[in-house]
Amino acid sequence: VIRIALDAMGGDYAPDVPVEGALAAAAELPPSSEILLVGRQAEVEAALAKQGAKPDRFKIVDAPDVVGMGEKPLAAVRGKPKSSIGTGLGLQKHGEADGFISAGNTGAVMVASTILLGLHPGVQRPAIGMLFPTGGEPVLVLDGGANVDCSPRELQGFAYIGAVYARDVLGRSSPTVGLLNIGEEEEKGNAAVKEAYALLQHSTHFKFIGNVEGRDILGGACDVVVCDGFVGNVVLKFYESVARLVHGLLDREVGRDVLESPAMQRVFRLLDYSEYGGAPLLGIRGVSVICHGSSPPRAIKNAIRVAIQSVQSHLSQHIGAEFAGGEAVA
Amino acid sequence: VIRIALDAMGGDYAPDVPVEGALAAAAELPPSSEILLVGRQAEVEAALAKQGAKPDRFKIVDAPDVVGMGEKPLAAVRGKPKSSIGTGLGLQKHGEADGFISAGNTGAVMVASTILLGLHPGVQRPAIGMLFPTGGEPVLVLDGGANVDCSPRELQGFAYIGAVYARDVLGRSSPTVGLLNIGEEEEKGNAAVKEAYALLQHSTHFKFIGNVEGRDILGGACDVVVCDGFVGNVVLKFYESVARLVHGLLDREVGRDVLESPAMQRVFRLLDYSEYGGAPLLGIRGVSVICHGSSPPRAIKNAIRVAIQSVQSHLSQHIGAEFAGGEAVA
Numbered sequence: 289v290i291r292i293a294l295d296a297m298g299g300d301y302a303p304d305v306p307v308e309g310a311l312a313a314a315a316e317l318p319p320s321s322e323i324l325l326v327g328r329q330a331e332v333e334a335a336l337a338k339q340g341a342k343p344d345r346f347k348i349v350d351a352p353d354v355v356g357m358g359e360k361p362l363a364a365v366r367g368k369p370k371s372s373i374g375t376g377l378g379l380q381k382h383g384e385a386d387g388f389i390s391a392g393n394t395g396a397v398m399v400a401s402t403i404l405l406g407l408h409p410g411v412q413r414p415a416i417g418m419l420f421p422t423g424g425e426p427v428l429v430l431d432g433g434a435n436v437d438c439s440p441r442e443l444q445g446f447a448y449i450g451a452v453y454a455r456d457v458l459g460r461s462s463p464t465v466g467l468l469n470i471g472e473e474e475e476k477g478n479a480a481v482k483e484a485y486a487l488l489q490h491s492t493h494f495k496f497i498g499n500v501e502g503r504d505i506l507g508g509a510c511d512v513v514v515c516d517g518f519v520g521n522v523v524l525k526f527y528e529s530v531a532r533l534v535h536g537l538l539d540r541e542v543g544r545d546v547l548e549s550p551a552m553q554r555v556f557r558l559l560d561y562s563e564y565g566g567a568p569l570l571g572i573r574g575v576s577v578i579c580h581g582s583s584p585p586r587a588i589k590n591a592i593r594v595a596i597q598s599v600q601s602h603l604s605q606h607i608g609a610e611f612a613g614g615e616a617v618a
Numbered sequence: 619v620i621r622i623a624l625d626a627m628g629g630d631y632a633p634d635v636p637v638e639g640a641l642a643a644a645a646e647l648p649p650s651s652e653i654l655l656v657g658r659q660a661e662v663e664a665a666l667a668k669q670g671a672k673p674d675r676f677k678i679v680d681a682p683d684v685v686g687m688g689e690k691p692l693a694a695v696r697g698k699p700k701s702s703i704g705t706g707l708g709l710q711k712h713g714e715a716d717g718f719i720s721a722g723n724t725g726a727v728m729v730a731s732t733i734l735l736g737l738h739p740g741v742q743r744p745a746i747g748m749l750f751p752t753g754g755e756p757v758l759v760l761d762g763g764a765n766v767d768c769s770p771r772e773l774q775g776f777a778y779i780g781a782v783y784a785r786d787v788l789g790r791s792s793p794t795v796g797l798l799n800i801g802e803e804e805e806k807g808n809a810a811v812k813e814a815y816a817l818l819q820h821s822t823h824f825k826f827i828g829n830v831e832g833r834d835i836l837g838g839a840c841d842v843v844v845c846d847g848f849v850g851n852v853v854l855k856f857y858e859s860v861a862r863l864v865h866g867l868l869d870r871e872v873g874r875d876v877l878e879s880p881a882m883q884r885v886f887r888l889l890d891y892s893e894y895g896g897a898p899l900l901g902i903r904g905v906s907v908i909c910h911g912s913s914p915p916r917a918i919k920n921a922i923r924v925a926i927q928s929v930q931s932h933l934s935q936h937i938g939a940e941f942a943g944g945e946a947v948a
Contacts, residue, residue, distance in 0.1 A: 422863070436800070436808040437808045437809055468852060470766070470848055470852065477848070478766040478846075479767055481848075501852070502852035502853060502854065502855030502856035502857075502858075503856065503858055503859040505856055505859070506856075506859050506860065506863050516808075519849055522831070522849055522853060523832060523853060523856055525831050525832030525833040526832035526836075526853055526856065527832075527860065529834075529836050530836065530857065530860045533836050533889075534864050534885070534889070536753065537885045537889070538882075541884045541885045541888075542876075542885065551871045551872040551873070552868075552872055555864070555867045555868055558867055559864070
């Protein structure tokens with residue numbers, strides 16, 4: 289049985305949205321998987337009742353504390369060991385759960401995942417994997433903001449981590465990896481990227497396709513795009529805002545009728561992150577998935593699916609193996 | 619009289635497109651301005667004839683060489699002093715023109731502008747200013763790719779340069795400047811950005827609004843967004859590709875009819891760079907505007923307007939003044 293601990297108190301509309309997401313997931317999940325709701329027992333039960341579900345529909349793990357969205361991560365994790373984040377990851381640490389999902393404070397989830405689950409030897413900090421909608425299959429971009437001023441070696445590590453994720457969870461049997469740069473030629477870029485290019489050139493665990501530019505990210509040039517977390521974070525947030533801008537312009541210029549047509553809804557659904565269910569924290573010893581604070585129930589449901597796939601495919605073990613004497617630390 | 623030298627051989631469809639752009643501009647320009655077409659005389663005359671214009675419609679400055687789009691910039695500039703780029707900028711150097719525009723090899727234009735016109739004291743390399751469409755007034759993002767691994771001092775310089783451009787050419791009388799970062803808090807970001815924040819905090823020549831995130835670029839938070847050229851270049855090219863992706867998805871899902879409706883055309887025109895006519899090279903002693911290689915005539919026309927405004931407003935002199943003992947080198 290695969291057991292996924294869900295932070296029922298995380299996100300802008302907790303516990304209602306996580307609970308609704310859990311119910312949606314449960315309707316589709318194989319019987320060999322189980323969702324544990326972690327949070328204030330009474331509030332979680334009330335949210336279940338609101339959805340017309342029995343209070344014992346899921347196992348509830350009581351966690352009296354809640355980490356606020358604006359709290360400083362390290363202080364929150366240290367000061368509130370009984371938060372839903374600390375409790376949920378504690379379950380995984382003690383072998384009582386196999387994965388964790390939260391739409392709560394991203395920094396706190398990252399810090400708590402690192403402290404409670406630990407990192408694979410050779411990994412300095414977890415990387416945030418982001419799935420960008422492309423209209424077709426998504427592309428994995430990492431790092432998404434956990435690591436800035438990345439060394440060439442770190443960028444190389446992202447490539448290995450990303451390739452494993454692409455294989456295990458995205459089902460790309462021979463993943464291709466591109467290095468985000470400002471030109472295609474080998475000699476382009478800043479110092480870290482130029483050195484990373486040299487390190488990646490002889491990779492054998494995936495196909496390194498060389499430099500890719502900003503315009504190539506969505507173009508299907510590769511399965512994984514490697515970049516410093518500063519760049520990744522800027523591009524991710526920019527992408528969200530472009531979709532919003534286009535939506536607003538269509539509303540203003542073309543009108544609500546067209547915008548609400550099924551075809552148009554389909555387009556915006558194709559551009560919607562929540563279809564991919566959150567960003568995996570990669571490099572930790574375990575499974576931890578971060579969702580946007582504003583995630584709808586569908587995103588939570590999809591994150592549960594991603595977490596289960598990560599456990600089933602032994603993602604974390606495979607990432608660990610890359611760093612344990614593999615090419616990634618060659 | 620303001621004289622703008624236009625590289626008639628630059629761009630994917632030269633000399634036809636530059637010549638068409640020049641004709642469009644000439645129809646709208648004040649009589650106090652003049653366009654000089656720089657390129658192979660016979661080819662330029664043929665292009666004029668194709669458009670039904672007289673061969674003496676513009677002054678043509680013969681330049682027998684052409685720099686190819688794929689040539690190495692420095693080698694091309696050194697090896698082909700009689701290229702349209704070298705000749706056009708030479709006119710400005712010798713006081714026979716006031717501005718230069720090219721849709722040709724970007725790197726070559728940058729190198730030739732730097733060598734022939736020189737830089738204002740205190741400026742290490744020119745910055746590329748990029749105007750991002752927002753649906754309303756454009757936002758200036760710089761640097762667009764000329765400078766990577768920027769020092770905090772360079773980032774500070776971009777803020778001063780950008781603010782002058784916003785005032786002189788965009789007509790923003792009290793320009794606001796934001797520093798592109800991965801969070802709003804002062805302590806966020808990579809090492810260079812954190813230091814740049816400290817340098818910018820006490821600016822008095824413009825209003826520094828602090829950190830802005832990727833999602834804020836298009837949101838009208840500020841007139842100028844400052845970033846390292848690596849990040850700026852990635853985001854610029856990514857933006858272009860998103861507009862293309864949305865266009866493709868609408869075509870596929872919603873259909874050609876809706877896509878070609880006047881309202882929809884208006885939306886894509888609002889997202890179209892070419893409305894802003896190219897990217898100014900800033901920090902040089904003079905006026906040089908780079909257009910996309912695939913620029914349509916409208917973009918060339920708009921670039922001519924931008925170049926004239928830059929000359930009229932004394933943009934270059936004002937930028938020089940910021941660095942000559944101004945705050946930018948404080």
